[in-house]
Amino acid sequence: MKAIVQYQYGAPEQVLKLDEVDRPAVGDNDVLVQVRATSVNTPDWITVAGVPYVLRLKSGLRKPSNPVRGTDVAGIVAAVGGKVTELGPGDEVFGSLWDGTLTTSGTFAEFAVAPASQLVRKPVGLSFEEAAASVMSGLSALIALRDVGGVGPGTRVLINGASGGVGTLAVQIAKALGADDVTGVCGTRNLELVRSLGADHVIDYTRENFTRGKQRYDVILDNVMNHSPTPTARVLTPTGILIPNSVGNTGGFFAGLPRTARAALLGRGSTDVRFATCVVNRENLDALAALLASGDVKVALDSVHTLSEAGTAVARMLGHHARGQVVVTV
Ligand SMILES: NC(=O)c1ccc[n+]([C@@H]2O[C@H](COP(=O)([O-])OP(=O)(O)OC[C@H]3O[C@@H](n4cnc5c(N)ncnc54)[C@H](OP(=O)(O)O)[C@@H]3O)[C@@H](O)[C@H]2O)c1
Secondary structure, eight states: OEEEEESSOSOHHHHEEEEEOOOOOOOTTEEEEEEEEEEOOHHHHHHHHTOSGGGHHHHOSSSOSSOOOOOEEEEEEEEEOTTOOSOOTTOEEEEEOOOSSSOOOOSSBSEEEEEGGGEEEOOTTSOHHHHHHHHHHHHHHHIIIIIISOOOTTOEEEEESTTBHHHHHHHHHHHHTTOSEEEEEEOGGGHHHHHHTTOSEEEETTTOOGGGSSOOEEEEEESSOOSOHHHHHHTEEEEEEEEEOOSOSSSOHHHHHHHHHHHHHHTTTTSEEOOOOOOOOHHHHHHHHHHHHHTSSOOOEEEEEEGGGHHHHHHHHHTTOOSBEEEEEO
């Protein structure tokens, strides 16, 4: 089958190449998916670039231990393992191969194998592109806001980085969970986009520093970590929760990791700091599918690329100014 392979770390357009590889083997509890679309997420650009270097301890010291990137998938079931009963050939599905490691066999390929527990039926009316774009970003936003932040009626939420893949879904999910008031922080050219997604207020970070504002928030989902966590925590209500959600996409990787460490330290004091992780399971996918099927949450697509353009797609994400999610179709 055709797949995008990576045999060294480096610039996406140089190290990601189209090649022929063997189809992955299907285990008893697995599903073979004919990939129709996949999307680019943080684990992909981190593993392509091989930075921060410390993560190479997980992904492979000299080169990625698995050459095929990509975790999110939408496609058609081609075959199922012997113990899979809930899905069958021909079903249109979406989900993710993400297992918390940087070594998963990927979806930048004609076929991918996922555990059946990490796929659900794709809502009718949602395109393969939209479905593939929604998984890691949508689950991260949902888990952070619903489970970690406890967002619901009566809460005032701020989303820093409201115009990226996670942020565009987070603004809508916060509103769908019933938040009274949602503020989105993004750059000038994306203010209208974030407003159109339902944000009650938008802040242009090039003109205004939200950490110096008078408004206080019950939940801050920080997808950028461009501020030190202490000033960010200052704009929390007394019972407010700070959710740091970035390895650092501004000021280089070495800005994000120390800020995350400082946030963890801050959480040992009186500030409520909680971290969110993306857990892919059927329950979370069903909840996401319901939000998407209801029309309350729409997927913003930054750009759609063909498989052979995967390098361009990953480079787009590495720029950290995508408007919504970057998608690759197969
Ligand atoms: N917890 C998890 O499991 C999980 C899963 C997935 C992702 N994440 C994290 O979520 C974060 C967001 O990911 P993403 O895919 O949505 O997109 P991203 O490309 O990492 O971030 C895009 C957002 O950052 C903003 N931004 C860029 N430069 C900025 C600057 N100098 N100052 C302020 N804001 C700036 C962009 O605004 P403009 O473009 O409008 O300038 C946009 O809103 C990432 O750090 C990622 O690591 C976590």
